[in-house]
Amino acid sequence: MTLTFLGNSYETLLSEVAQIPTAQTGKYRGATVHFTAARVAPRSNRQLTYRGNVYSH
Numbered sequence: 001m002t003l004t005f006l007g008n009s010y011e012t013l014l015s016e017v018a019q020i021p022t023a024q025t026g027k028y029r030g031a032t033v034h035f036t037a038a039r040v041a042p043r044s045n046r047q048l049t050y051r052g053n054v055y056s057h
Contacts, residue, residue, distance in 0.1 A: 017041065 001012045018039040026033045048055055 013044065013046075 002009055003012055004010075019036040020039055022035050022037050024035040026035065
């Protein structure tokens with residue numbers, strides 16, 4: 001997907017967040033809610049720039 005911000009176009013790298021069911025439950029307005037946990041995605045090795053300055057995370 002191509003996005004544009006302040007006149008600059010760039011391609012996105014969409015990644016899915018895996019959800020892992022947990023045994024935790026709760027109540028919200030009288031309804032039972034089952035909670036999930038998100039699996040952390042690995043970081044990318046992309047070169048990042050901000051106003052022409054290169055930095056890493």
